[in-house]
Amino acid sequence: MPPSCSFAVPTPRRQRVLAVGVIGPGRVGSALLEQLRAAQPRLARDSGLELRLCGVVASRRMWLDCDDAELNGRHGGAQIWRPNDLDAFAEHVRGNDGRHALLIDCSANDEVAAHYPRWLAAGLHVVTPNKLAGSGPLPRWQAIRAACASGARFRYEATVCAGLPVVQTLRDLLDTGDELLAVDGMFSGTLAWLCNRHDGRQPFSTLVREAHALGYTEPDPRDDLSGLDVARKLVILAREAGWPLSLEDVDLEGLVPPALAALPLDECMQRLDELDAPMAAKLAEAHAAGGVLRHVARLDRHGRASVRLLVLPATHAFAHTRLTD
Structure with missing residues (x-):
């Protein structure tokens, strides 16, 4: 009689969710949206990460993909363009289920950069090529760095030398x-x-x-x-x-x-x-x-x-x- 043996059954990987909101669907933002959509199947398969695109903000309007019946009722249905409201957009991306949330600012807008300290303090991660945050008023820059104490991450490598690892290399040195x-x-x-x-x-x-x-x-x-x-x-x-x-x-x-x-x-x-x-x-x-x-x-x-x-x-x-x- 052959010896008995047992095999461990791999535990299914827990699916993680990263909610993403994109600000500025211009030339850079549009290319990024294509990259995000192309990466979604691979990240889900290989990393157990659901990359969930929750909305896009343009200069005057925003698009939200949501299941909020009350909000949809006021605006004629989900997945449509609505009047621009950066704070409401950030709250929508963050949600209330404890998920990780990321705002990607592809604009070159100083008003958007002025929101970074509040977003970071609320726990939203921010990634941007917008140079106006890192080179704008010094008190605002200091507020951005202080807001990262919440645990949120602020990444801005693409602000210098088109994304070559200059900022991080300097930081590491x-x-x-x-x-x-x-x-x-x-x-x-x-x-x-x-x-x-x-x-x-x-x-x-x-x-x-x-x-x-x-x-x-x-x-x-x-x-x-x-x-x-x-x-x-x-x-x-x-x-x-x-x-x-x-x-x-x-x-x-x-x-x-x-x-x-x-x-x-x-x-x-x-x-x-x-x-x-x-x-x-x-x-x-x-x-x-x-x-x-x-x-x-x-x-x-x-x-x-x-x-x-x-x-x-x-x-x-x-x-x-x-x-x-």
């Missing part, structure tokens, strides 16, 4: 005893592309128009050329390193003269030629020095921050970048 000596970076792919292409064979304005047509710039190219976006990224890194910097502390030298900065967009695009002479002069200065032009953000060990166009030697690492590097 500091947490393990390293000292930050300096930061030098080319934080704008748009300005990197323009500097790499600006070799004197075409006017600078022609390159700006080409970058705009290719979608490399913001809808208003002045948002890139001003250097303000780069300054925001530098402030985020400075605060991560422990310096209480604000945008006003950054020595910022933009590429847009005041005469163009104040114009409507259409008129500014027509007058981009006014950038050509000063940029040609800077290029000539670089050639005379045997160097290259690069748009550089700098933070030194004393917390001094600057963003400007520099002439760098041809041996500098930034001289060997290509296009949007």
Whole structure:
């Protein structure tokens, strides 16, 4: 008679729920929604995680997927667009069943960022590429960090260098005893592309128009050329390193003269030629020095921050970048 044997029956994995709300269904938000929907079956199968999309907020309206009979009765049925209400949206995503809840802010809206401290304090996790939270008013940033004492997580890696692990790498280095000596970076792919292409064979304005047509710039190219976006990224890194910097502390030298900065967009695009002479002069200065032009953000060990166009030697690492590097 064969020996008896027994087999352990695996315990079914308990299904966990992560409720998700997305704010800002624009270009970034729409791509994220597609990724979330594509990931749902795999996460459920491999990780026992139900990724539950509970709603989407646009600039004026929000969409809720819910079973609240009273709410649905007032608005004509579930799964429709309703007037925008960020606090009601957050409460809907959080629910009252103790589930983990995550808000993903894909907007570039300061009003949305102002809600982060309250959401985090209520236990909602927040993930965002919105730079206005990390570089906005210092008291608000401090309130965001303090609100994380609730156990909620605030993740903002995509605010600097398009999601490359810069913020977390810096955090890990500091947490393990390293000292930050300096930061030098080319934080704008748009300005990197323009500097790499600006070799004197075409006017600078022609390159700006080409970058705009290719979608490399913001809808208003002045948002890139001003250097303000780069300054925001530098402030985020400075605060991560422990310096209480604000945008006003950054020595910022933009590429847009005041005469163009104040114009409507259409008129500014027509007058981009006014950038050509000063940029040609800077290029000539670089050639005379045997160097290259690069748009550089700098933070030194004393917390001094600057963003400007520099002439760098041809041996500098930034001289060997290509296009949007």
